[in-house]
Amino acid sequence: MKREDLLRHLAETEVWDMIVIGGGATGLGTAVEAAGRGYRTLLLEQGDFAQGTSSRSTKLIHGGVRYLQQGNLTLVLEALRERGLLIRNAPHLVHNLSFVVPLYDWWEGPFYGIGLKLYDVLAGKLGLGPSRLLSREETLGHIPTVEPHGLRGGVIYHDGQFDDSRLAISLALTLADLGGVALNHFPVTGIISRDGLVAGVEARDRETGGAFRIMGRAVINAAGPFVDGVRRLADPAARDLIAPSQGVHLVLDGSFLPGDSAIMVPHTDDGRVLFAVPWHGRTVVGTTDTPIPAAGLEPRPLPEEIDFLLSHAARYLTRHPERRDVLSTFAGIRPLVRSDSGGDTASLSRDHTLLVEGSGLVTIAGGKWTTYRKMGEDTVTAAAQVAGLDHRPSVTETLRIHGWQEDATEGPLQVYGSDAAALEQLLRENAAWREPLHPALPYCAGEVVWGVRHEWARTVEDVLARRTRALLLDARAAVAAAPRVAELMARELGRDSDWQAAQVAAFTHLARGYLPE
Numbered sequence: 406m407k408r409e410d411l412l413r414h415l416a417e418t419e420v421w422d423m424i425v426i427g428g429g430a431t432g433l434g435t436a437v438e439a440a441g442r443g444y445r446t447l448l449l450e451q452g453d454f455a456q457g458t459s460s461r462s463t464k465l466i467h468g469g470v471r472y473l474q475q476g477n478l479t480l481v482l483e484a485l486r487e488r489g490l491l492i493r494n495a496p497h498l499v500h501n502l503s504f505v506v507p508l509y510d511w512w513e514g515p516f517y518g519i520g521l522k523l524y525d526v527l528a529g530k531l532g533l534g535p536s537r538l539l540s541r542e543e544t545l546g547h548i549p550t551v552e553p554h555g556l557r558g559g560v561i562y563h564d565g566q567f568d569d570s571r572l573a574i575s576l577a578l579t580l581a582d583l584g585g586v587a588l589n590h591f592p593v594t595g596i597i598s599r600d601g602l603v604a605g606v607e608a609r610d611r612e613t614g615g616a617f618r619i620m621g622r623a624v625i626n627a628a629g630p631f632v633d634g635v636r637r638l639a640d641p642a643a644r645d646l647i648a649p650s651q652g653v654h655l656v657l658d659g660s661f662l663p664g665d666s667a668i669m670v671p672h673t674d675d676g677r678v679l680f681a682v683p684w685h686g687r688t689v690v691g692t693t694d695t696p697i698p699a700a701g702l703e704p705r706p707l708p709e710e711i712d713f714l715l716s717h718a719a720r721y722l723t724r725h726p727e728r729r730d731v732l733s734t735f736a737g738i739r740p741l742v743r744s745d746s747g748g749d750t751a752s753l754s755r756d757h758t759l760l761v762e763g764s765g766l767v768t769i770a771g772g773k774w775t776t777y778r779k780m781g782e783d784t785v786t787a788a789a790q791v792a793g794l795d796h797r798p799s800v801t802e803t804l805r806i807h808g809w810q811e812d813a814t815e816g817p818l819q820v821y822g823s824d825a826a827a828l829e830q831l832l833r834e835n836a837a838w839r840e841p842l843h844p845a846l847p848y849c850a851g852e853v854v855w856g857v858r859h860e861w862a863r864t865v866e867d868v869l870a871r872r873t874r875a876l877l878l879d880a881r882a883a884v885a886a887a888p889r890v891a892e893l894m895a896r897e898l899g900r901d902s903d904w905q906a907a908q909v910a911a912f913t914h915l916a917r918g919y920l921p922e
Contacts, residue, residue: 406581411588415588418447422621425439425447436448438778451593457702467564473520484776494803495805498575506562522536587861589863623788623794626767654734656688662688710736732879757780843875858897864911865908865911866915
């Protein structure tokens with residue numbers, strides 16, 4: 406469905422059952438949940454789908470070993486169950502990944518071995534494979550570049566890996582399949598109230614500047630790190646709910662971590678878990694936990710965060726990464742819910758919080774990618790009660806995500822799932838569309854055309870950051886590819902040379918923040 410069709414649908418609908426504010430993991434999951442139950446559903450996103458935190462994760466769908474250490478078994482149980490459901494519902498985007506915990510002290514084997522066996526037990530029938538102890542030789546076989554000095558062995562266990570922004574795009578397409586409407590680059594600018602209760606939203610189309618008054622029986626605030634800003638549209642005196650925390654990742658060449666296994670370090674200097682993960686032919690290292698005063702659309706990694714990750718990676722890898730080895734570095738903001746007891750953000754839970762304001766605004770905050778579906782289910786149930794809508798059961802436990810394909814062909818088009826065949830057909834229309842965007846990137850020109858025609862890409866950033874992952878895989882190569890992407894998009898969107906120049910300039914400026922100083 407083209408954007409013009411979505412806008413026509415918006416104009417023709419007098420009252421929506423549910424209006425969802427926010428197009429990240431939580432908002433998309435909530436909107437799919439609502440549409441799956443048959444409610445007339447509209448989702449509005451101020452930027453692009455998953456532009457914020459939801460495209461900047463560690464690329465893992467996991468139960469949370471750290472939460473097991475904290476004793477939060479309820480969260481671990483919920484996350485492990487959701488992990489299993491998501492692998493069933495989106496096998497083209499989520500897969501099993503083995504993790505190795507390298508052991509250097511005698512006590513670590515029994516300690517982590519028992520803990521990870523408990524992790525297996527909690528996963529139950531939805532487990533991905535048993536954990537077990539590894540000898541020193543087996544550990545080096547799985548992780549050839551792990552630091553061998555003092556290595557006693559390892560523990561191997563299994564969790565899920567995914568492509569976060571591609572899952573977000575697939576959820577937006579799922580919403581459309583279900584009859585819902587998702588509009589990106591469409592910020593909410595105000596809340597409409599009647600008799601003191603929320604009755605809709607005011608919004609603006611960034612492309613045309615057009616203003617809209619949109620009525621809805623339920624309005625759901627799923628704006629992630631920005632939920633407090635939305636809450637203040639309804640109540641200017643609303644107190645902060647979110648304690649934002651910044652997490653930073655480095656992207657290195659795949660040679661730093663060859664093979665198909667990841668490294669998990671259970672305890673870093675700041676009390677977090679550290680991962681080194683193979684992803685799209687690269688190595689992703691993260692993450693940090695840095696409290697920040699306020700959320701921004703484009704957070705920047707701090708020099709000390711980059712130093713922290715480089716130094717910790719050097720402890721566990723034989724090849725010590727330096728700044729010049731970093732292909733890209735990205736930061737995301739965790740929408741952690743404040744604790745009355747204070748303390749650092751690393752200790753805050755990733756449980757989600759559901760809040761019904763006195764105005765009737767329904768706010769969902771906290772959580773993580775793994776539990777997005779359950780968050781959506783809880784939120785829609787509450788919103789339906791607030792709005793007085795008929796109760797309808799959830800269907801998302803078994804709902805296949807758009808593109809579902811159990812035996813997706815491995816390769817650069819795997820993330821498209823069942824859409825890969827149609828994309829291949831498009832590539833046959835023009836030989837030039839098979840040309841790579843850049844020698845260092847696994848993407849071709851035709852994927853830009855596909856993103857505009859079928860996935861609502863509107864800017865060069867949309868394509869290079871989220872429809873493809875070029876910006877994260879190699880920021881310099883993405884900048885070099887930007888003029889070609891702008892040219893392809895201009896033809897599809899009917900834009901002129903001034904638009905192309907402005908897009909390339911904006912993306913080049915953005916990409917500078919993805920390279921270490």
